[in-house]
Amino acid sequence: MDRKKRLLISFASCIALIFIWKIASVMVGASVILPSPFEVASSVVKLFSSPQFLKNVGSTVLRAFFSFLIIFVCGSALGTAAGLFPALDAVLSPFITLLKATPVMSIILLAFIWFSTGTVPVFAAFLMAFPVMYVQVLNGTQRFDRKLLQMCSVYGISGKKYFFNFVIPSLVPSYVTGAKQSLAMIWKVVIAAEVLTVPSSGIGRSLQLAQVHLDTASVFAWTVVAVVLTFAGDAVFSLIIRKKLSGRYSVET
Amino acid sequence: MKLENISYSFSSHDGSTVKVFENFSLNIKQGGVYCITGPSGCGKTTLLNIIAGVLKPQSGKVVFEKEENGPVSYLFQEPRLLPWRTVLENCNLVCDDVFRSKHFLELAGLSDKAGRFPSELSGGERQRAAFARAFCYKSNVILMDEPFQNLDENLKKNLASVFFKMLEEDRRTVIWVSHDLELAKQYAREVIDLTSR
Numbered sequence: 001m002d003r004k005k006r007l008l009i010s011f012a013s014c015i016a017l018i019f020i021w022k023i024a025s026v027m028v029g030a031s032v033i034l035p036s037p038f039e040v041a042s043s044v045v046k047l048f049s050s051p052q053f054l055k056n057v058g059s060t061v062l063r064a065f066f067s068f069l070i071i072f073v074c075g076s077a078l079g080t081a082a083g084l085f086p087a088l089d090a091v092l093s094p095f096i097t098l099l100k101a102t103p104v105m106s107i108i109l110l111a112f113i114w115f116s117t118g119t120v121p122v123f124a125a126f127l128m129a130f131p132v133m134y135v136q137v138l139n140g141t142q143r144f145d146r147k148l149l150q151m152c153s154v155y156g157i158s159g160k161k162y163f164f165n166f167v168i169p170s171l172v173p174s175y176v177t178g179a180k181q182s183l184a185m186i187w188k189v190v191i192a193a194e195v196l197t198v199p200s201s202g203i204g205r206s207l208q209l210a211q212v213h214l215d216t217a218s219v220f221a222w223t224v225v226a227v228v229l230t231f232a233g234d235a236v237f238s239l240i241i242r243k244k245l246s247g248r249y250s251v252e253t
Numbered sequence: 254m255k256l257e258n259i260s261y262s263f264s265s266h267d268g269s270t271v272k273v274f275e276n277f278s279l280n281i282k283q284g285g286v287y288c289i290t291g292p293s294g295c296g297k298t299t300l301l302n303i304i305a306g307v308l309k310p311q312s313g314k315v316v317f318e319k320e321e322n323g324p325v326s327y328l329f330q331e332p333r334l335l336p337w338r339t340v341l342e343n344c345n346l347v348c349d350d351v352f353r354s355k356h357f358l359e360l361a362g363l364s365d366k367a368g369r370f371p372s373e374l375s376g377g378e379r380q381r382a383a384f385a386r387a388f389c390y391k392s393n394v395i396l397m398d399e400p401f402q403n404l405d406e407n408l409k410k411n412l413a414s415v416f417f418k419m420l421e422e423d424r425r426t427v428i429w430v431s432h433d434l435e436l437a438k439q440y441a442r443e444v445i446d447l448t449s450r
Contacts, residue, residue, distance in 0.1 A: 147329070147331065147333055148333055148335065150307060150329075150333075151327070151329065151333040153307065154305055154307065154325070154326075154327040155324075155326070155327070155346070155347045155386075155390055156324055156347070156390075157346060157347070161346065165335060165338065165346055166335065169335065169337040169338075172337070248336050248337045248370055248372060249336070249337060
């Protein structure tokens with residue numbers, strides 16, 4: 001299917017969803033339970049004009065960005081090292097399995113006991129999304145191009161040269177995919193942690209307050225903002241891939 | 254260079270042992286172009302890999318002459334350039350000498366494409382970049398594993414002519430695996446048929 005046709009079908013699907021939503025809200029007849037799409041749209045507009053909007057979004061974005069930075073650096077470094085040194089992989093493997101199996105709520109609640117409210121989302125996001133980045137990079141080291149590997153060996157490309165000219169560039173697709181996947185998870189965990197811990201500002205805090213005040217349209221509106229942020233993060237990655245990486249690295253957009 | 258009593262075998266999928274070479278010996282004169290030919294599966298690539306040190310024979314050894322002693326350049330069936338490095342960077346990687354890299358890129362007719370990435374070159378240009386890299390590497394022996402295979406006749410002849418002109422400029426021993434007897438007879442000093450070993 002060509003891109004244009006695909007976009008057209010996706011657009012029609014969105015219109016159908018909004019239409020079904022409108023019918024459902026009319027049938028329910030109570031905006032506290034299910035506000036109409038138009039109420040949500042006007043709530044979004046109201047949010048944008050509110051003086052607290054930028055502060056709340058900024059706080060969440062900062063927390064997500066900070067978590068992402070730590071996860072990207074730690075996940076890339078440890079994933080690469082564990083791929084090159086199987087002993088390190090054996091040491092880290094039980095912790096990664098444990099983290100992958102732990103429910104997100106347990107981590108948030110434990111972090112709430114140990115840290116201040118503003119730190120909990122960062123800590124929880126790190127524990128939940130770090131394994132995603134780590135595993136992607138580790139798997140990447142197992143997918144090295146054997147033919148290029150043989151070329152490096154024959155031409156005596158070793159040590160630092162091998163690391164910076166073969167290992168790191170070979171792992172670029174894994175770094176990008178891991179970063180994309182972990183960022184998508186970071187948004188969800190950071191906002192969930194903000195809902196539970198109610199820090200001084202943030203999207204999660206605003207969601208929690210809107211829910212307490214039974215302002216369902218605002219809950220929907222903040223959800224829209226969160227979804228837009230996730231899409232924006234994804235779009236930035238797609239742009240980097242298209243402009244900087246395509247043709248040289250096999251990265252999926 | 255001498256290959257002395259080389260024996261090499263491997264275990265196949267069904268567990269049986271496949272003998273590729275048994276007490277195989279070969280004398281290669283320095284600076285000569287030798288073409289290795291034979292049917293598929295007769296061990297042509299295995300022989301190159303043994304000379305390159307990629308495979309270790311179960312017995313026997315490869316003895317290099319004093320002048321040849323050192324690394325070997327290897328031209329594979331595919332160019333095997335690093336896709337994330339420019340053509341010039343691919344050459345520099347094996348010699349750390351920009352002038353040397355530029356010199357061989359010029360001989361390969363790629364001076365104007367030095368800053369391009371492999372994905373921005375045609376198939377023939379990529380193979381020429383691989384030739385330049387092979388010459389940039391300070392070796393006395395070049396191993397070639399059918400680098401002209403799967404190309405149309407004109408391109409094959411053109412690439413072979415580019416390679417052997419580069420060889421005239423910088424003489425090295427060449428061990429060349431090929432199915433193309435016509436091309437082999439044109440350039441090789443000796444054609445060694447592995448079928449008759």
